[in-house]
Amino acid sequence: MIQTYKRNPQIHEHYHSIFIGSGMGSLSAAAILAKEGHRVLVLEQHYTAGGFTHVFKRKGFEWDVGIHYIGDMQREKSAMKKLFDYVTDSNLKWADMGEVYDKIIIGDRSYNLVKGLKNFKQQLIDYFPEEKGAIEKYIDLIFAANRTAGKFYMNKALPPFIGKLLYNWMSNPFFKYSDQTTDEVLRGLTQNEELIKVLCGQYGDYGLPPKQSSFFMHSTVVKHYFGGGSFPIGGSSQIVKTIDPVIEKAGGSIIINADVDKVLIENNKAIGVLMKDGKTIKASNIVSGAGIITTYQQLLPEEIGKKYRLNEQLQKVTPSVSHACLYIGLEGEPEELSLPKTNFWIYPEGENHDEIVHRYLNDIEQEFPVIYVSFPAAKDPDWTNRYPGKSTIDIITLLPYDIFTSWGDSKWMKRGEDYESFKEKISQRLLKKLYEQLPQVKGKISHYELGTPLSTKHFMNYSKGEIYGIDHSPKRFRQKFLTPRTPIKNFYLTGQDIVTAGVGGALFAGLLTASAMTGKNFMKKIIKS
Template sequence: MVQSYKQKHEISNHYDAILIGSGMGCLAAGACLSKEGKKVLLLERHYTAGGYTHVFKRRGYEWDVGIHYIGEVNRENGVLKKLFDHITDGELKWADMGDVYDRIVIGDKTYDFKKGVENYKNQLKEYFPEEAQAIDAYVDLVFQVSKASRKYFAEKAVPKGVQTLMGKSMRKPYLKYATRSTLSVLNELTDNKELIKVLTGQYGDYGLPPAQSSFVMHASISKHYFHGGCFPVGGSSRIVETVDPIIEKAGGTILTNAEVKQVKINDGKAVGVEMNDGSVITSDCVISGTGFINTYTKLIPEDLINKYQVNDQLQKVNPSAAHACLYIGLTGSPEELKLPKANYWIYPDDLDHDACVERYSNDLDAPFPVVYISFPSAKDPTRNERYPGKSTIDIITVMPYDIFQQWEETRWKKRGDEYETLKEKFSQRLLNELFRLEPQLKGKIDHYELSSPITTKHFMNYERGELYGIDHNPERYENRFLQPRTPIKNFFLTGQDIVTAGVAGALFAGFLTASAITGKNQVEKAMM
């Protein structure tokens, strides 16, 4: 079971691999290595393991921090289902959200995204009958890009010799669209601005509006949910709970309250880590799942940063958008409250997505450019038996880090009245968005609290409170340094920064990292 570094625990003098962080990338890489007989140690600075897959509990409620829905796990032969089954021995189960997984709300109009490729297309054609050809072309292009992504990401993990000989040809088909914005590609398919706004209605899943995001990131998210959305049965904490036994079986451990001070590097080779308390744990290799920026600004000695010219690389990436999340607890079961399973994506109707973001950036009293509402207690079939008569809702929006920056040196839960007043202002605005669509919930709220960008920084250790690591803009995909291997021997990266945003991207990254370390195709092993 997961243990705390502060309590009595057994730590070996040496491990086959040490992983810094316990998010999805580290969990996946750790499980894959464990299945290869490797003894691994996962070190988590937070008091709860799981990264963005963890949950927190307060006042008799449980909230899922980062997982709101996952695609492609409701098909037995789906790649993502196979990957999750591999690292959990099939113990992680999924509940389907039903026929509609997302509702795009633009002003007073609602557009449903339906499960199944044909259902998805047919429903869109009902909304936009004159755009049938464009809708077909769009879906075909999404699948084309998805097919091209396989070699692009596989190239990150193949041996260096193969990268030298075949890397360019493996990357080229994907880069054709990766280096273009979502908006530029969609503008070639249709000139219907409303259709484009609907098709890009999930841009909050990767943090950049259409004119700024890479089309391949958009296509990845769109395809990811074509077959519907699912939620972990038993909540997000089931991910760590089902991966942990795999790691333990091989003699490994997940430790919380275990903050790493720096990676120990001798003669250009990673040999272990130094903990915050000064102790040193050695290993054959070290893997960082803390993000590209965090890794090189916090964990690697400065002389090596200069030696390997990492500062040049750091100048080429930007933190993704910061966010705020309103966690709500309600009196009543999901059935009594008539909570939907489908998510809401809410947008103003007067401007396109990019213009809405720009307006909000210039004036925070302007309409939110995007509001996402998730109903986790309605998605998890076990929630009612675990928390009878109680329900939860998460509401997320974009939130500039700068407006909260003045409180970043204050203590969590003790940031002062001015901070709490500002949070309350945004909380009430988000509640109004909820009540507009679900008016029956007025008077049913028992508790709510807003997580600000500095809360994210406190718990997730992201410097600017970012949600998706580094930006998924067109420039990102040409950066060859975003891969598992680093210039430092036996030092590797994992997590969403080396693949794409979100839990699915981080999961796949874990498999790529384990493949690079073992020289074995871990994805192929999972698909057997």
């Protein structure tokens, strides 16, 4: 029987590629290379593999840390579905969330985002009949922006000389949309504040409110869910479980509790990694999926950073938002508790998204600017087979990293009474919001715990506890260095920083990284086959 990942596997003297971090970008690239016959090694510092796709278990419950829903998985010919099928040998299965994937709740009003483009459009028009023209133009712009993305991202995988020659031709149509903020585009279509607030109701999926986010980032998330939402059957841990055999088939491994200290570089060439325990492992290529900030600040020798002025690159990007997630365990099965599959996005009355965020960041005692509620136990048809008589709920909100600096040097699970007291205060505020929407769950909760930005920093090694790598502002998409290649020979980047936020972005980042490393057009081979 193939183990999902090993604590003490055989370590070979040399690998084709070593991946630092086992997030979706690393897993995707590693699986693609393994299917080319390459022996790869994926090193994960955490006690479980998968990055933001991993699960954790406590008190007889299981929670998915980063995957709450994925779009485009019910359409067999979608690029996302084909790529997931390729890297998992079609062993990863998906459950449809049904007609309504997201519910936008503003005060006492709610708006359903429904599956199917025609249904989505008609539902919005039914809510805002006087805005029919603006809604139709909006959807046209969503598709127009997405059509420009292919060439822009393909350019990142081209050999540098060719990529530079074709950069303007492949990128300028994309910049037409990415250079504008979401707010700028929407206010060019309508002045209806409620409609704008609803259209931006998924901004938590990429972390920036309308006046700060790139319209391209907004458009790619919105289009991603036109076909509805899906959830991995068996939970998000099935992702690494189905990719691991693909890697092992070519002689590779995924190793947990494997903390990389530094990338080994000789004569401007990456040759291996130095582990925290002092061991060295050699490879022809080294790939970091740890995020560009962590990679350049922590994993590269200081002299290399100075030589290539990598810190100057980091000055041009900003860490994305940090968050809190309340993991809730309940007695009773999803049907018994009437838990929906639909996600809730809960917003306060009054100002627009940006004003509400600004007010909250100045005083976190103000109303939460966004609350996202997910019901993973209801979404997963296999849940009750694994956890009969139980259910789970996740509640996520914005929580700035800066307010945790006084506990920054403390250790996980040993941060003191003040920290626990602060967490309990946030938890109770979130539970109150949950009970307003689902009063029937009150009294059914047997366990809850709050993950903070310090938890994200500890487990994901993100310096500011950021959830989406670097911010998805217009400025971000103009940075030419956000590519798989680095100035160091045989040293590459992957993950959401070189494409976009989320599991889907990181999945395609892996494809781009594998293409840049091999010179092969995997996009054509996998997606267009």
